[in-house]
Amino acid sequence: MEKITVKLPDVSYDICIANGLLCQADKLLCQVTASKKVVIVTDETVDGLYGERLVMNLTAAGFQVAKFIIPPGETSKSLAMLEKLYSSFLEAKLTRSDLVIAFGGGVVGDLTGFAAATYLRGIAYVQIPTTLLAQIDSSVGGKTAINLPQGKNLVGAFYQPAVVLIDPELLRSLPQRTLRDGMAETIKYGAIADWNLFEQLVDCRSREEFLSQADRVIAACCRIKRDVVEEDEKDIGRRMILNFGHSIGHAIEQVYRYQTYTHGEAVAIGMAKITERSEMLGLSQPGTAARLREALIGQGLPIETEGWDRTALFNAMTLDKKNATDGLQLVVLRALGQADVIRIRLNDVADAFL
Numbered sequence: 001m002e003k004i005t006v007k008l009p010d011v012s013y014d015i016c017i018a019n020g021l022l023c024q025a026d027k028l029l030c031q032v033t034a035s036k037k038v039v040i041v042t043d044e045t046v047d048g049l050y051g052e053r054l055v056m057n058l059t060a061a062g063f064q065v066a067k068f069i070i071p072p073g074e075t076s077k078s079l080a081m082l083e084k085l086y087s088s089f090l091e092a093k094l095t096r097s098d099l100v101i102a103f104g105g106g107v108v109g110d111l112t113g114f115a116a117a118t119y120l121r122g123i124a125y126v127q128i129p130t131t132l133l134a135q136i137d138s139s140v141g142g143k144t145a146i147n148l149p150q151g152k153n154l155v156g157a158f159y160q161p162a163v164v165l166i167d168p169e170l171l172r173s174l175p176q177r178t179l180r181d182g183m184a185e186t187i188k189y190g191a192i193a194d195w196n197l198f199e200q201l202v203d204c205r206s207r208e209e210f211l212s213q214a215d216r217v218i219a220a221c222c223r224i225k226r227d228v229v230e231e232d233e234k235d236i237g238r239r240m241i242l243n244f245g246h247s248i249g250h251a252i253e254q255v256y257r258y259q260t261y262t263h264g265e266a267v268a269i270g271m272a273k274i275t276e277r278s279e280m281l282g283l284s285q286p287g288t289a290a291r292l293r294e295a296l297i298g299q300g301l302p303i304e305t306e307g308w309d310r311t312a313l314f315n316a317m318t319l320d321k322k323n324a325t326d327g328l329q330l331v332v333l334r335a336l337g338q339a340d341v342i343r344i345r346l347n348d349v350a351d352a353f354l
């Protein structure tokens, strides 16, 4: 088992990665909690595939398990679902010494993490991510959130998990589109920190080839994220590079009401667009945009939307959490593997970047 430790001023926790790890969840949970009471939060799809396996593992070890199952998809990251989740915690009589498990993709992880951060002012939670995107990105670093009707991730907290348990074998059941979403964030890591990661590990010829080395890809991405988060847990400086492609990407998700583009697809389009523009402005090394586009297309990801409503996208971008009173902070690539954050006046954003 590979163990990557995230060391922060207030907490430290391990990211554990191994094929078949789900069957050892009981032992690993016993290392982070003395309680035997847990609520598993999952979605219908993950529950159907793996719910029984996790519940059996935990009950056999003496855990008292309750389960809360949400409909799959971004619309579950809502205030209404959060309220239902709190009710399920109350029904299970969860106390501050008990445990919540986020068992699913980024939607389950973000919603459950935020519920855990706020229920009784904070209850421990564990991430057991089941999508590539969640295994390499959303389960690590403690960003938790729900969406508001006005915009993406507008209510949330920084709240770190007690442990992250990653079983890459769970990825074998992912639909190709969902696997690609994870590829988009993997390409993001390559683009901001280590282009060799993409060239050597991600640029595989087949799904099978990728899945056979998924544990190495996941570990490489988690190490990059660990380093960035350790340097800037609260997203006031360097951590913003993890938002490469997201200023435009989140705006696309919002404008299309989460119906047309997944998070990974929107981020792919956002990365392609901002890099095309930053290269035109002389901010990126020539050739950066073309190579990035090639990588995204090679993985079957989109690089543009059908139609481009600049006004709607601009309005959505004004809600970006990286905004400051005098402008927007945007992540650009100086070259492949090298990201930077630039500040740009709000009035100039649409002309320069949209």
Ligand SMILES: NC(=O)c1ccc[n+]([C@@H]2O[C@H](COP(=O)([O-])OP(=O)(O)OC[C@H]3O[C@@H](n4cnc5c(N)ncnc54)[C@H](O)[C@@H]3O)[C@@H](O)[C@H]2O)c1
Binding pocket: 043, 044, 045, 046, 049, 072, 073, 074, 077, 104, 105, 106, 107, 108, 110, 130, 131, 132, 133, 134, 137, 138, 139, 140, 141, 142, 143, 144, 170, 171, 172, 173, 174, 175, 178, 181, 182, 263, 264
């Ligand atoms: N907190 C963070 O740092 C962070 C980072 C990146 C993304 N996110 C958020 O994550 C969300 C996207 O996450 P996602 O891409 O995992 O989407 P998701 O959680 O919606 O999962 C995608 C689909 O895959 C299904 N699924 C999950 N695991 C499966 C498995 N093993 N086999 C088969 N199907 C499976 C789900 O049921 C769902 O239908 C967005 O809301 C995004 O904003 C958060």
Ligand SMILES: O=C(O)C(=O)C[C@@H](O)[C@H](O)[C@H](O)COP(=O)(O)O
Binding pocket: 137, 141, 143, 145, 152, 153, 185, 235, 239, 240, 242, 243, 246, 321
């Ligand atoms: O962990 C981070 O920091 C990230 O920015 C990771 C992103 O991939 C992720 O989508 C995150 O939720 C976006 O954060 P937000 O602060 O823009 O909502």
Ligand SMILES: [Zn+2]
Binding pocket: 137, 185, 246, 263, 267
């Ligand atoms: Zn993201």
